[in-house]
Structures are given as C-alpha cells and as structure tokens.
Amino acid sequence: xxxxxxxxxxxxxxxxxxxxxxxxxxAGMVIPNIGAFIAWGLLTALFIPTGWLPNEELGSMVGPMxxxxxxxxxxxxxxxxxxxxxxxxxxxxxxxxxxVGASIPMFLGAMLIGPLAAWILKKIDAVLDPVTxxxxxxxxxxxxxxxxxxxxxxxxxxxxxxxxNAFSDTLGAGVKVLVDTGLLPLASILIEPAKILxxxxxxxxxxxxxxxxxxxxxxxxxxxxxxxxxxxxxxxxLVAVWLAAGSKVLRGSAPGAIVIHFLGGIxxxxxPYVLMKPILVLxxxxxxxxxxxxxLVTGVGVVATPAPGSIFAYLAVTPPGNHFGVLLGILLxxxxxxxxxxxxxxxxxxxxxxLEAAKxxxxxxxxxxxx
Numbered sequence: 019x020x021x022x023x024x025x026x027x028x029x030x031x032x033x034x035x036x037x038x039x040x041x042x043x044x045a046g047m048v049i050p051n052i053g054a055f056i057a058w059g060l061l062t063a064l065f066i067p068t069g070w071l072p073n074e075e076l077g078s079m080v081g082p083m084x085x086x087x088x089x090x091x092x093x094x095x096x097x098x099x100x101x102x103x104x105x106x107x108x109x110x111x112x113x114x115x116x117x118v119g120a121s122i123p124m125f126l127g128a129m130l131i132g133p134l135a136a137w138i139l140k141k142i143d144a145v146l147d148p149v150t151x152x153x154x155x156x157x158x159x160x161x162x163x164x165x166x167x168x169x170x171x172x173x174x175x176x177x178x179x180x181x182x183n184a185f186s187d188t189l190g191a192g193v194k195v196l197v198d199t200g201l202l203p204l205a206s207i208l209i210e211p212a213k214i215l216x217x218x219x220x221x222x223x224x225x226x227x228x229x230x231x232x233x234x235x236x237x238x239x240x241x242x243x244x245x246x247x248x249x250x251x252x253x254x255x256l257v258a259v260w261l262a263a264g265s266k267v268l269r270g271s272a273p274g275a276i277v278i279h280f281l282g283g284i285x286x287x288x289x290p291y292v293l294m295k296p297i298l299v300l301x302x303x304x305x306x307x308x309x310x311x312x313x314l315v316t317g318v319g320v321v322a323t324p325a326p327g328s329i330f331a332y333l334a335v336t337p338p339g340n341h342f343g344v345l346l347g348i349l350l351x352x353x354x355x356x357x358x359x360x361x362x363x364x365x366x367x368x369x370x371x372x373l374e375a376a377k378x379x380x381x382x383x384x385x386x387x388x389x
Contacts, residue, residue: 047096048290058083063282089124093132105136108167115171119179126215127178135170186217194225206306209246214292222246239319247327250348251305252288253280254355262363283326305355309347316343
C-alpha cells in the first residue's frame with residue numbers, strides 16, 4: 019500500500035502526513051467503485067416506490083446492492099491494495115462477517131476489515147511461502163486463505179459489526195440531546211458525519227422522524243424532517259468536485275451524481291466523494307448548519323420525511339406558505355457547502371495528488387496490474 023499513497027512532498031510530517039495517507043487509502047478503496055455507486059443510485063432513483071418509474075420487482079435489488087454488494091466491493095478493493103488478488107479475496111470474505119453482524123450498511127466496517135484481513139494474510143504468506151514444499155503451493159495457499167478468511171469473518175461478525183452499530187447508536191443519542199435542548203444547527207456537527215458513514219437512515223428514521231411526527235400532530239409541520247434530508251449540502255459538494263477536483267475521473271462523474279442526488283434524492287451518491295477526502299465533511303457541516311438556521315429563522319417545516327430527499331419530494335411535502343423558506347434554506351446550504359468545499363479542494367494540492375494516484379491505481383486494477 020505504501021507505493022500507492024504518496025508520501026507527501028514539501029516536507030509534510032506529523033498529523034498532516036497521516037491525514038494525507040488516510041485520505042489516499044480511502045480514495046483508493048472508493049474511486050474504482052464509483053461506477054457501482056452510480057448504478058445503485060440510478061436503480062434507487064428509478065424503481066423504489068417513490069422513484070421515477072416505480073417497479074417492485076426491479077426495486078427489490080436496491081437493498082441487496084447497498085447492504086451486500088457495495089460494502090463487499092469496498093472490502094475487496096481495500097484488500098487488493100494491500101496484498102493483490104489474495105488480499106482482495108480475503109477482504110471480501112471478511113466483509114461478509116461485518117455485513118451480517120450489523121443492522122446498517124457496513125461501509126465503515128468494510129473499510130476497516132478489508133485492508134486489515136489482507137495485511138494479516140500478507141504476514142502469514144511471508145511466513146509460509148519460504149517453507150512450503152514444492153508442489154504444495156496451491157494446497158497450502160488456498161487453505162491458509164480459507165482459514166484466515168473464516169477467522170476474520172468471525173472477527174467482523176462478533177467485533178467490528180457490533181462496534182459500528184454501537185457507534186451509530188451513540189451518534190443518534192447525541193443528535194437527540196441537541197434536538198431536545200433546542201440547539202438544532204449544532205446537530206449538523208453529528209448528522210453530517212453520520213450521513214457520510216451511511217448512518218443517515220438510522221439517524222433520520224430512528225431519531226428525527228418520530229419527533230417530526232409528534233410535531234406535525236401539534237403544529238401541522240415540523241423542521242425535524244429537514245435536519246438530515248436537506249439536499250443542499252451534498253449538492254454544493256458535488257458542484258465543487260465538478261469544478262475543482264484534481265482528478266478528471268471525479269470531475270467527469272460529478273454531473274451524473276448531481277442529477278442522481280438533487281433530482282433523484284439519493285444522497286448516498288455523494289458520500290464516497292467525501293470519504294475520499296474526509297476534510298470535505300466540514301463543508302457538509304457548514305452547509306447543513308446554514309440550512310437548519312435558515313429553516314429556523316423563516317419558521318418553515320414540512321409535513322413528512324421527503325423520501326427520497328430530492329427537490330421534488332421536498333416541494334411535495336411542503337405546506338402552503340412555506341415554500342420560500344424551504345427553497346431559501348436549500349439554496350443557502352448548497353452555496354455555503356460549495357464555497358467551503360471549493361476552497362478546500364483548491365487549497366489542498368496534496369489531496370489532488372492523492373486522487374491522481376488513486377486514478378492510476380484504478381487503471382492498474384482494470385488491467386490486472388495490481389501489486
């Protein structure tokens with residue numbers, strides 16, 4: 019993995035070099051799979067019950083893709099970065115353990131256990147390869163991978179999966195405290211990072227929606243439905259990526275992601291772009307807090323959760339007299355997140371280098387040239 023992540027020129031050391039390396043690792047796991055995320059986003063936008071072309075049979079693929087396929091792809095790719103094809107296989111096997119051991123999409127778990135499992139197998143291979151008798155290479159290689167994969171899947175099931183679940187529950191409890199104390203704009207500090215880790219549904223439907231339903235019964239509308247579902251922050255980030263990202267791969271994929279996100283309401287499509295450069299979560303937080311503050315000042319709300327979170331769904335659940343404030347909040351949140359993300363992308367030349375390196379790694383994988 020070291021020859022994939024730029025060491026960081028310019029003499030960067032300490033936390034900045036560490037952050038650069040982590041960002042490069044995340045980019046390497048995500049960029050090769052952007053096409054799969056877009057495929058899932060289109061499938062979701064088209065065929066779920068609230069989509070453009072509702073179809074129950076085709077829509078049944080949405081859940082398995084986000085719960086199973088996408089995390090396995092990330093675990094596979096992370097493993098391949100560390101130990102080639104053998105690392106990819108054990109990364110995929112281990113990821114199944116965290117998927118089954120959790121009740122939410124396990125992207126974070128896949129990013130942890132995929133490279134970890136591959137690293138452990140790499141160390142095992144370093145010990146076994148020199149002492150393996152001629153003619154037994156395939157037998158020992160397959161069994162060492164199989165046994166190691168079994169153990170790592172069990173570790174994911176009993177360890178990493180429940181830990182990520184507990185992390186999700188803790189974030190949800192923190193959001194509820196901020197909501198209960200009336201500090202709604204500050205809730206974005208927890209909500210936006212939670213969204214990026216694909217915990218958005220747990221926060222929205224587990225914490226915010228029940229509060230929103232109670233407020234609708236009393237006042238006929240609620241701001242609670244808008245804290246997580248605002249499409250503005252994601253829109254701003256995607257536009258900034260389109261205009262300022264250092265990688266042509268990312269700039270080329272951003273317009274399609276914008277359509278899926280803003281018009282289709284599939285917010286998950288922008289999460290990988292932030293995972294590749296985690297500091298962009300600051301743009302999401304700033305945009306989210308701006309939107310919530312605007313909703314508060316204008317006194318607006320909606321009558322139900324906009325599902326999916328597209329601009330059309332927002333307009334459909336906005337009661338009369340609230341459209342101006344709702345649209346203003348979305349516009350301002352998109353503007354703020356765009357400005358923050360644009361500055362971050364333009365100022366972080368090292369991050370651009372990481373993205374170009376990830377692009378090169380992606381091409382290498384396509385041609386089978388992974389290490």
